[in-house]
Each structure stands twice: as structure tokens, then as C-alpha cells.
Amino acid sequence: YNIKMGDFDSRCEIGRGQFGVVSKVFHRPTKVIMALKEIRLQLDELQLNQILMELNVLHEASSPYIVDFYGAFFIESCVYYCMEYMECGSLDNMFHVGCPEDVLARIAYSMVSGLKFLKDKFNIIHRDVKPTNVLVNSSGEIKLCDFGVSGKLNASLAKTRVGCENYMAPERIKSGASDQGYTVQSDIWSLGISLVEMTTGKYPYPLNGRPTTSVFLIMQDIINGPAPSVDTENYSEECRDFISRCLEKDPNDRPSYAQLLEHPYLVRYQNTHVDMTGWAQNALRSSPSSS
Numbered sequence: 001y002n003i004k005m006g007d008f009d010s011r012c013e014i015g016r017g018q019f020g021v022v023s024k025v026f027h028r029p030t031k032v033i034m035a036l037k038e039i040r041l042q043l044d045e046l047q048l049n050q051i052l053m054e055l056n057v058l059h060e061a062s063s064p065y066i067v068d069f070y071g072a073f074f075i076e077s078c079v080y081y082c083m084e085y086m087e088c089g090s091l092d093n094m095f096h097v098g099c100p101e102d103v104l105a106r107i108a109y110s111m112v113s114g115l116k117f118l119k120d121k122f123n124i125i126h127r128d129v130k131p132t133n134v135l136v137n138s139s140g141e142i143k144l145c146d147f148g149v150s151g152k153l154n155a156s157l158a159k160t161r162v163g164c165e166n167y168m169a170p171e172r173i174k175s176g177a178s179d180q181g182y183t184v185q186s187d188i189w190s191l192g193i194s195l196v197e198m199t200t201g202k203y204p205y206p207l208n209g210r211p212t213t214s215v216f217l218i219m220q221d222i223i224n225g226p227a228p229s230v231d232t233e234n235y236s237e238e239c240r241d242f243i244s245r246c247l248e249k250d251p252n253d254r255p256s257y258a259q260l261l262e263h264p265y266l267v268r269y270q271n272t273h274v275d276m277t278g279w280a281q282n283a284l285r286s287s288p289s290s291s
């Protein structure tokens with residue numbers, strides 16, 4: 001079935017990204033509530049068709065750790081991407097204070113499983129792991145979105161990507177962020193940075209008092225400074241070890257996804273009840289946009 005703009009009812013804006021608006025929509029033919037993401041690009045029809053072809057692989061990407069893809073189309077120079085609606089939005093909205101250690105373990109488990117699934121099944125490297133690209137639904141499920149499935153789309157977006165919160169691994173910054181030689185090890189670094197951020201609610205490289213033009217200084221810190229770490233008071237030794245393994249400065253020292261899944265920190269909380277639904281419901285209730 002080919003999804004098209006005329007199928008949708010009752011649009012309301014739920015988020016705004018760098019390339020356009022994300023809306024909550026009702027898809028009449030299937031009666032499913034979806035999230036519709038608009039991506040504004042300066043491309044011709046041939047290039048837009050190439051993106052749609054590449055995105056279509058996602059119809060086979062069914063995993064509990066990946067946001068479901070329903071289809072994509074373009075109108076003029078906008079690509080519209082339809083996906084599963086995730087009621088709680090992205091992880092960056094959920095932590096203004098530290099994330100409890102048990103919830104963080106479940107989040108880490110889901111992120112690693114999602115990344116491993118993309119790599120094993122589709123040979124996809126995410127390339128943009130960060131809290132805004134991890135979504136949460138009202139059952140407390142954690143799923144990845146915005147991964148680099150379309151080479152053409154990656155290339156078009158990379159040209160305009162800005163922002164001072166940098167999740168890029170030191171080896172990528174050193175290589176001039178070129179796409180060549182990008183491996184899963186660099187995604188594992190970004191996972192580590194995201195987890196440190198969730199323990200405090202703040203991006204771990206200090207931006208305090210620096211002008212936003214000092215993106216350069218942050219990149220220097222990432223390359224030359226010690227990796228960020230987690231405070232010892234609220235997080236166990238196992239948790240801190242897991243995160244510091246992701247943040248080995250040398251990519252070859254970082255564990256594989258399979259090794260991460262066997263880490264005692266993740267194993268402990270997979271074998272313990274963690275009330276993810278309660279946590280998500282609570283976040284929904286306290287969110288300023290809930291109605």
C-alpha cells in the first residue's frame with residue numbers, strides 16, 4: 001500500500017527538527033495514529049526517488065527496538081516520512097535530572113539491541129546516536145529512529161547539519177567527519193555520551209559561558225581531554241564500568257554489541273523487574289505539553 005498525503009486527518013505539530021516539522025496524524029485507511037516527519041531538501045525528482053527507494057528497505061526492518069516505518073513519499077522538494085507515533089517523544093525531554101540506574105540499564109539494553117539489529121540484519125550503521133533520536137512510548141518501550149538507512153539522504157542532510165552538542169567519536173572528528181571508515185565503534189562512543197547525559201540531564205562537555213561558536217573547543221576536548229564519566233554517588237560500579245567501556249578513546253578498545261549485551265550491568269536489570277510503563281506514564285503526566 002502506498003501512503004499519500006490525502007490519507008491523513010487532524011494534523012498537530014509535535015516537534016520541530018532541523019529540517020522540518022514532525023506532526024501527529026491519523027491515517028484514515030488503516031486507522032493508525034502516525035508521526036509524519038517532513039524533511040525539506042534541495043533535490044530534484046530523480047534524487048528524491050532514489051531516497052524513497054533506499055528508505056523502502058525499512059519495510060523489512062521490524063524490531064521492538066526500532067521505530068516502525070510505514071512509508072514515505074515526496075511533494076515538491078519535501079520528503080515525508082511516516083512512522084510509529086511514540087507518545088513520550090525523545091529521551092532528551094525525559095531527563096532534567098538524573099535517570100534512575102535501573103531505567104538507564106533498560107534504555108541502554110534497547111539502544112544496543114536496536115543498533116545490533118540494524119548492523120546484523122541490514123549492515124546499517126546508525127551514524128547519529130543521541131538522545132533526540134531515541135523515542136519512548138507510553139508502554140515504556142525505547143526505540144531508535146533517524147538512522148542512516150539512505151546514503152543519499154545522509155549525504156543531503158550532512159551538508160546542513162549544525163549544532164554544538166557533539167556526540168561524534170574522537171576518531172571521527174580527527175578524520176574530518178568523513179564517512180569513510182565509519183564503523184559501529186563510533187556509534188558505541190555516541191551511545192556512551194548519550195548515557196552520561198541521561199545521568200545528569202546535561203550534555204557532558206561543558207558549554208558554560210562559552211559562545212556557541214566554540215564548537216571547535218568542544219571538539220578539541222573530545223579529542224584531547226579525558227572521556228566524560230558518571231558520578232560515583234548515584235550509580236553503581238557496574239553501571240559506571242559499562243559507560244566507561246563505551247567511552248574508550250581508542251575505538252579498538254570499545255566492546256562489541258554482543259559483549260555489551262553480556263555486560264553485568266545490563267544482565268542484572270534484564271533479570272530484575274523494572275517498571276518502565278510506570279516511568280513512562282509518569283513522564284507523560286508531568287510533561288508540559290500533555291493534555
Ligand code: ADP
Nearest residue numbers: 014015016017018019022035084085086089090
Ligand atoms: P531532529 O531533526 O533534531 O533530529 P526530528 O525532526 O527528528 O528532530 O524530531 C523533532 C522532535 O519531534 C523530536 O525531538 C521528538 O520529540 C518528536 N518526534 C520525532 N519523531 C517522533 C515520533 N515518531 N513520535 C513522537 N514524537 C516524535
